[in-house]
Amino acid sequence: MVGSSHEALHRIFQKDPALLTRALQQVLHVPFPEPREIAALNVDLTEIEPVERRVDTLLRAETDDGTYLLVVESQGKADERKRGSWPYYLSYLYEKYRCEPVLIVITQNTATARWAARPIHLGFPGWDSLTVRPLVLGPDNVPVITDEHQAERDVPLAVLSAMTHGRGPKAAPILESLATALKTIDPDSAAVFVQFVDSCLADPQAKQMWRDLMTAIQYFWRHPLAEQVREEGREQGIEEGRIAAQRDMILRALECRAVPVPDDVRDRVNACEDPSQLDTWFQRAVHATSAADLFVEE
Known part of the structure; x- marks a missing residue:
């Protein structure tokens, strides 16, 4: 039994998952790839067991243009797990503080700096649902001060x-x-x-x-x-x-x-x-x- 428009508007896609693909392709004209199979998953995103997640340094900056959270991560080498954890940090911090988060990565290694600077795209090719663009401080842009x-x-x-x-x-x-x-x-x-x-x-x-x-x-x-x-x-x-x-x-x-x-x-x-x-x-x-x-x- 559907009791509200809110429920009906999303449950129709549980009833016919393929409808969502057609809506993306035909209504929004988004080039979503044709799925071989679609399966419904548990919608509960609650974390039952506490998961310890810590950023390296978190600063709150008040400016004339607004309040920002400066998230500083020290990175020694490339770590593909950050593709998931960095977007999580930013989303969580925005939900908790309602301030715009800014991710800043600092490294001593040029190759790590290049890796960290690559945007993280979550979505499908041609359409990003979420893009994370870290700002990177490293050997290629921090000044060499010898004077x-x-x-x-x-x-x-x-x-x-x-x-x-x-x-x-x-x-x-x-x-x-x-x-x-x-x-x-x-x-x-x-x-x-x-x-x-x-x-x-x-x-x-x-x-x-x-x-x-x-x-x-x-x-x-x-x-x-x-x-x-x-x-x-x-x-x-x-x-x-x-x-x-x-x-x-x-x-x-x-x-x-x-x-x-x-x-x-x-x-x-x-x-x-x-x-x-x-x-x-x-x-x-x-x-x-x-x-x-x-x-x-x-």
Whole structure:
């Protein structure tokens, strides 16, 4: 028994599923493909068991043009499951908050960025019922900030640059400019940014260079990451280990910048026992264009 127009208007298609196909093709002139079979499914979409779904970061932005939900997803590699979960996130958030959701994907990988930027089309060819178009931040569009003055003008953007390009060939100058810029902001914020960058540096040489740069910044030692670095130092021994670490820092800084290190330079660095001299050489190493620059004033 049909009790309302609402019920009748959809139940007719349960009675004759093929009618829906004809309506699409003949009334709406939509090129829906001819089905081989149509079956009715359970109409109850209630999730009986709670399903845990979390976005990485969710921000609410009030603007003169309206309120928006900024959905930020960090993506390490292509994952076809996102074809279903991202549209779900956006639909759910719109239903819950009644604000327009905007999906933003951030990645360190160029191939992943290209994959994430592809629109997600749900529907049939020629007619999309739902289209999701992620905005993607990645190595191809996040600026490479190697100038310390530019880094100082926008430290968070410089941090994003280091996090995004930390595995690339320009990692060394990016990290150097950021290290200088961090000295211009409040220590607590700087310490948090230090951890963000450290967590994103996959290249061992770049990560070590970053930690070497941070050892000269006092606020760094208040951060939990510093305890790990200090523990590594204790394992090397006290004075002897510190001098050995200084020598290694100098040579690693040059190698990370792709500066050739002749044997005579390596021997001179390894023979030095003066911590203050080694510290001077390290300060020069992070800006050197040739190994000889270590001894330019001697």
